[in-house]
Amino acid sequence: MEQVANVIVDVPAMQTNQPYSYLIPAPLKHTVELGMRVAVPFGRGNRMIQGFVVGFSEVDPTAQENVQLKMIKAVLDLKPVLNQELISLSAWLAHQAYAFQITVLQAMLPSMFRAKYKKYLRPIDEINDPEIQQLFAGRELIEYDETQFTPEQVSKLTKLQREGCLEFYYEVNNQAKAKTRLGIKSLLDFEQLEEARSGLTKAAHKQSGLLSLLQTLAPEQVVAKEQILATYDISEAVITTGAKKGWLAKVPMEIYRDPMANYDIKPSQALTLQPDQQAALTAINDAAGQAETFLLEGVTGSGKTEVYLQAMQHTLAQGRTALMLVPEIALTPQMMVRVRSRFGQQVAVLHSGLSVGERYDEWRRIERGEAKVVVGARSAVFAPLDNIGLIIMDEEHETTYKQEENPRYHARDVAMWRSQYYQAPIVLGSATPSLESRARAQKGVYQLLRMPKRINQQVMPAVEIVDMREEIKKGPESTFSEALLTALKARLARGEQSVLMLNRRGFSSFMMCRDCGYVLQCPNCDIGLTLHMDTHSMKCHYCGHEEGIPKMCPNCQSTAIRYYGTGTQKVEQELHELLPEARILRMDLDTTRKKGAHENMLTAFGAHEADILLGTQMIAKGLDFPLVTLVGVLNADTALGLPDFHAAERTFQLLTQVAGRAGRAELPGEVYVQTYNPDHYAIQLAKAHDYEQFYQQEMQLRHLAKYPPYFFTIKLQGSDLDERTAAQNMSQIGRWLKKRLPADTIFLGPTPRSIARINQRYYYQIVIKYRHQNELDQVLNELLERAQSVGRNAFQLSIDREPVSFM
DNA sequence: AGCACGCCGACT
């Protein structure tokens, strides 16, 4: 019997979604460990690819089915990048998210662990063709890049390869590299130092200083060269002399790229808790060591963060680690700063704003156990923490926790799995919990902790609902109601700040011809193009297609073509005209694309460099500015019109969240909500700050319409270049599923997607509503296997569990 | 995914 490694290979396809067995060459017998990355030959061409060792098994190497086993070529890691927990998690998640295990593994690790592949050509026999000889120019190996050669050369090369004169040589390049800096290490013991000192002339003060410094170092201690230059009166030249004389050695020193290096963080102490907070904290602390789920329902300003911090403190004190998830940390540096100020260097942060290198370094600090607390966005749920004692998920209702690409996982599901694995409590916190979570708390599956009061006796801001239908009657169409404009002017006069939110980026700024009604469309997708004033172009939000602004209608050649709708840019313009003296800061995807732009803008606004902050949804999250006393929502109902059962829930959450931005300090806050649906319950209950009432009412509707949390949902999406193929295949899939799923399963569709064509492909979808988990996973995984895509252009199927959007 | 093998049309 011989040990073989079970390897998940880097080929994201249904057919290869299984471990492959590889022999371990003798010299690597003790090197290969579970969870390491390896380079293995794969396929008939034996191209070299990366794989993950997910297990070992004993096989008889002489048995018929094992004689063709190939051997691991190389080990890519010094120590494993995955442990047993993460391997088990990846297998489970692949199944439950209908994804390939390799896709899950890639999603769990920093992108630096992704392999870079290179293909080379190597002559192994005499080549007579002068053109090809010239290509090699005497070299033993040349990089093979198909785009670099003419088609004639490519065919010559493949022919030579078939004749055995040439071979392809593959390489897997590991890009995971630590950043290093030059360090200094003493080579002398005490006596040698004394000896060296006595050999110096009296004038050599600097060299003598260097020797004194070396004397203070412990054996093998490495000091950064920069640090020596900065703190001691020793120059580069003296160090070089020291190295020449053999006193010291220059050694590379691994350093971490610290994403929070530019923040001024002062240590903070635990604050005194209100009775509600204390009760919540006690409940969480008492659950230590148990996989208990808490739903912490606390209004904005009730002090949820302080409860999190003190619960984490308790966990750390017990020698366990803590994981804290936040919607998108780059948007809320304030949260990172708060955690860091409480726990210092043992905090690692993981979010999309980090550079590839910073992310890798933070990951290693966690993996090495140097960071005991992790704060991060969605993918931080895979942080390689060991011995997790507490998981916190702030703003648990946020949709950013669901990944919209493969693997389509929800961070909450992963967090629950890890909570079970480590027997650690998990806290889901929100002012407006998702209906799913709130319902589970109702049933007693989760323990409900409520904090209905704001700390410091602050009152909730007054919410004014402005009926825009009335505004239209009053006069010319404007984005701003009289009431909101008056309120804005009042803040300007008092030197206070305002925040204005516009639902959705570039919200329907489309070009329409006044004469024939033609709307400028994307040539690849069935959707109107959106006007972007900053680049003076029309863009498609789905495929990225971009073209110039037309001066003439492409349909009827009329020049009466103009744009309609409201985008942040247009609102900014309008605001400039209405309030020329106001300093306006516009924040949307277009102005914050650059790294750090978001933060800089918030800092500027915090320093009162602007009077009005105008932005999209992104400004709703966790901002705290004492001077902000007015929040305006320009169009509260854009989401209400969407054909999605989440519409009311999302609107309620958004309004509650922005309303919380007003008056969090001494100054009382006011909120203006402009809407065409002033009587809608989501808007009325947001005004009343009444989540519980909203929950009751929305649950009734969900019950009647058979939607979550009463039913589970799955969205199946099929696409094809040919519309009929897409439709037919989806119908067939629908029939196939109906035969296999319980009779109380509800099928909606297949219907064309609301935007039926994206990037030349036609989309059809089926939504399944079901009550029982049972066989569904099995049946859908089987479906995925049967409907596996054959090539890029063929029919493709994707399965999305509990989709965030039904569009 | 990417590579080899295999079966059909347009060339020397």
Add this chain to the structure above:
DNA sequence: GTCGGCGTGCTC
């Protein structure tokens, strides 16, 4: 008759 076009199927 062969070269090379792409469609099909397999990868420890």
